[in-house]
Amino acid sequence: MPLDLTSLTEAGPALPHGALDGSWPPALLRAYLRALPRLVTLPGPERLEFLRATAAAEEPEALEALDSAEPGSAWTLAWETGEQPTAFHVCPARHDGPVWAVAVGDFAGRTFVASGGDDHVVRLRVVYDQSAPDLEGHSDQSWPNLESRSGPNFGVHSEPNLEGHSGLDLEGHTASVRALAFGVVDGRPILAGGDDGGTIRTWNPLTGASGFTRDLTGGYPTALTFVEAEGGRTLLAVAIGFYNRGYPEDYEDGRVDLLDPATGELVRALHAEERDAVLDLGVAKLGERTVLAALSPYELHVWDVTTGERLGTAELDDIWADMEEDGLTPPLLIGEANGRPEAGVVVRIEHPPGYTVQSRELVYLKLDDLRDKSRDRGFDRDEGPVAMTTHAGRNIMLVANHTDTGKEWERPAKAVIRHPGHKTDIDLDADTRLITTAAFGSLAGRLCLATGGLDGTVQVWDAQTPHQHRRIGYGGSGLALFTTAQGTPALAVGTHSDTVLLVDAADGKKIGSVGCRQSGRGHDCDISPYDHCCRGLTAGQVAGRPYIASSGCAAYGTMLWQPLSKIRGIARKDDAEGGRVTFGGLDHSSPTALAFGEVDGRALLAAGADVWDPVTQECVARLPRWGFALSESAFGRAGDQPVLATRRDGEVDLWNPLTGRRIRTLGVDDAGAGLAMGRIADRDVLAVGSGRYVHLWDAAAGERREWIPHTSTVTCLSLVEHDDRILLVTGTEDGTVTLWDAATSRRRAVLGAFARPVRSVAAATIRGKPHVYGQSHYGRVLAWRVDTV
Structure with a gap:
């Protein structure tokens, strides 16, 4: 029997109290809880769409139940690749700045999480109803009616100043x-x-x-x-x-x-x-x-x-002095061993055995006899324990990265819930740059973990269900569409490891890869994985052939590849064996901003502050900017002249790409990201992600024409032409991928809701249907075929 989701779409402010009134499969309940912070802010008709988008991105097992309940969606999930869905967690709060303290409390049948940091505010949230059933239950389990209970409600004030509140800012x-x-x-x-x-x-x-x-x-x-x-x-x-x-x-x-x-x-x-x-x-x-x-x-x-x-x-x-250099307090870990209470402390290893990268180790001291010490495992320089508890007779520890590179595109933090002596680690996929604080607690009768990070997010995790991640790299680093020599649409996927993957854009099957060595291993240049591959990625046509440009290796600048050919790149005239062309700017950097374009029939590659002819390898123009300071670039037109748009912090500059002369500067919000050029309603338009808006500028007049509001900071965007219409695809900090009609600024569909910020989006028309691609910061890539626009 199809699920009855009427209460989801018709409920008013009491949505969290009355939505779960039927027998919902566990995957659908998990999707609901993941989506809840947004569901409570949406009007009824939009809730099912967002729940479906969340299921597509993080709980694909729930899609079948949703399709049976409400068939006829505007889109179909075409394929997925990269990382698996993240471990189950919810994000009850976000701060304007780093979080340095979290605590979990269990009162009146509800679980509260409190968090605080540099914004001076203590955010107090109810995670969800303690009486909710076990999330790992069977699909035929009957879910109770939660209407008369406190409900899984956080992120809004359902009854301000009363004991039934779901969230307060103190x-x-x-x-x-x-x-x-x-x-x-x-x-x-x-x-x-x-x-x-x-x-x-x-x-x-x-x-x-x-x-x-x-x-x-x-x-x-x-x-x-x-x-x-x-x-x-x-x-x-x-x-x-x-x-x-x-x-x-x-x-x-x-x-x-x-x-x-x-x-x-x-x-x-x-x-x-x-x-x-x-x-x-x-x-x-x-x-x-x-x-x-x-x-x-x-x-x-x-x-x-x-x-x-x-x-x-x-x-x-x-003790671990390096942690304090990052602003962290070294943790004191309290647990038990054979019924005896003990304290765990992380200390330096002056001379690691065998000169490995390990430089810290965990020392346990029995509190009833401090002379009784034992040494546990060693830790790498970049990791260590953050919190520990004793649950069901076992010590359970959170181990996370303690190194923050400050490079936003990497977000290298990882975290694992470890059961010392047992092989039941839970990979949290904690893509928060750096976990600064954590606390264990109880949620729905199960062990939970609350974490806070440098990016201001507070997350509450299932700390008991094992979740191993199939990693292909250190996270997402960009998408780029191109057409193969045979006319097949393909997608290049940056992985932050040592390879740019090439997949069929229609079905997601891997068709190849490119890398900076002839072996094809990628940007593997014997330097730290946090300093390379793949910082920038773009694709285009040069002399009728597909080309990919990528950057990331500090020693190699920008590399140009000919994908799916017998050689992996284009050799320099003086380096027939190199298998690539390397473009290096004056600052010898690997720029983030890469873009292909065409001016008067001539193919160009913008790499940071330099504009190159990829055929002759000639530097055509050099912008009066440091290339590494530019975050994005895009080619287009402004009336009767070709332009190159570049972004740096809170401004977008338009340049003549053949001379390097600046035409004008536009002010934008430096909190956002995303840059693209196209022609909308007979105007040359520049689309810019600016804070929680996408601004559409008239490129010729330098005037802002439209702004499209979003619910979270815009992190990426793309324009695509379909049936004489221009569609806009956006990704946001809260993980949402949305399709818009660029001419009318109307939202057409919410396609995906990742648990992580969206790193990159791309779109193309394939077999008469728009296809949209989204990549989360952690590397998961989804493709949607849009059936109704």
């Missing part, structure tokens, strides 16, 4: 929020937050009502936790840290303040060594005694919370 901090913790005092939940200005604040997470505010003397809070003291009394423990890696002034010392969580009054101060900061805290039980462990740069201290007695101090090797 303001009051005036500096970066560095620590958060949930607790329960006298049966009432409390959320505590601390900022690097030295202020502690508390709230009631059910109502958002403020509690106390306290300004610390000396230092700032690096960690918060609630601990049980004498007589069942609960106290708020505050770790005091200092700038410049924990060296206070002469009159200060490292300490842990124990505060009354109701009033903020100081109950007791636990002092560490003189002039020693406290970096992180952990709570454990030794028999009937509650102990508090505190990590400093060179010691681990353990106190009895009730008496304030220091039970011991263990000297450590230097």
Whole structure:
């Protein structure tokens, strides 16, 4: 029997409370929960379309159920390649800046996640209804009616200022929020937050009502936790840290303040060594005694919370100082081994065995006897543990990258939930550039993990279901369409590994690859994988033949390839064996901005600030710009003259591509991306992604004609002609791929909703039907055949 999705399209603001009123297969429920932050903001008729787009991108098993419920979609998923769908997670909150603290709390049958960072705001969200069934259940499982419950509702205020709220933004901090913790005092939940200005604040997470505010003397809070003291009394423990890696002034010392969580009054101060900061805290039980462990740069201290007695101090090797250079606090990992509580600390390895890349290792200390130490596995320089918990008798640890290259196109961060001693790792596909903080918790009776990253995203993950990823590289790095010598439409896919894949654009089958060595392995130039391949990618026709230009190898500039030929590129006149032509600019960089064009019948290649003739290998023009500073480029026309458009930060310049003379400059929002030129309604138009809009400029007059609003920052766009109409395809930061009629600015279809930002889009007409291609930042590529435009 087809599913009845009437409630999804007809429900009003109560959508989260009443939508799940039938027997929904698990894949469809997962798609619904992934899409929920957007569904609650959309009008009813658009919800099913977005749910279908989410299923196509992340839960393809749900498409069959959706097709049976609502046949006749405007598009069909043609094929997919690259990475598999991401591990199940939801994104309840985003911040304007890096996130440095997250906490998970379970109250009143709901799971709350709190997050804070450089925007000074604590975002409090309800993830979804705790009574939701096991997501790994069978397809014939009956899902209960959630109408009378709190529902899977986050991201909106369904009932502001009431205990049924689904999300609050808690303001009051005036500096970066560095620590958060949930607790329960006298049966009432409390959320505590601390900022690097030295202020502690508390709230009631059910109502958002403020509690106390306290300004610390000396230092700032690096960690918060609630601990049980004498007589069942609960106290708020505050770790005091200092700038410049924990060296206070002469009159200060490292300490842990124990505060009354109701009033903020100081109950007791636990002092560490003189002039020693406290970096992180952990709570454990030794028999009937509650102990508090505190990590400093060179010691681990353990106190009895009730008496304030220091039970011991263990000297450590230097902890992971490199983490603090990235602004992270070295974690103190509290778990159990054979029923004994232990603390895990990451320390330096002065001389790694065999001189491997490992330079850190994990040391465990038994809290009941700090002399009992054991060493665990080593970690590479770029990775290490972020958080740990004990669940079902097992220690479960999050291991993530700790190196941020600052290169937006790479997003190299990876994260794995690891069960020490077991082979059940869960690859989180955490494409957030860098995970800065994490906390384990309970969600729908299952173990969950909340993470925060440098890109401002907060994500809540299923931390129990194994998910191994089939990786083809370090993430998506661009798409480019071309036509083979036989007239077959093909798609070049940049992978961030060492190869540009070539696939049939109609069915997605691999037909070849190109790479910077004759072996075809790609941009494998014996340098770090985070510094190469494939930074820029474009395709075009030169002298009637297809060509691909790619960049990424710092030593090789831009390379020109002839795909699917006996040689993998075009050899230089003086390098018959090289198999490529390399264009290097004055700055010898590998530019991001690459574009093919044609001016007066002459094929040109724009590579950064240089314009080349790819046939003669002559530099035609050189723009007065540093090539590496240009992010995008596109050829087109502005009235009666050919132009080259380039983008740099908050401006788009139009140039004469034959002389390098600048024609005009247009101001855009530097938060967005996407650049294309075409002819719309008898006008030469420049399309620019500018923040949450696509601006359409009259290229000849230099006037902005239209703007198309989006729900998230535009990250890429493409124009394609179909049946004398111009279609616009856009990708956004929230993962949405959308098709528009460029002449009317009307949205035609939402095609996909990735769990990651969209890296690149492309479009072409194949066999009379528009085909749209989208690539997420993590490398997953989907192709949609649009049947109704």
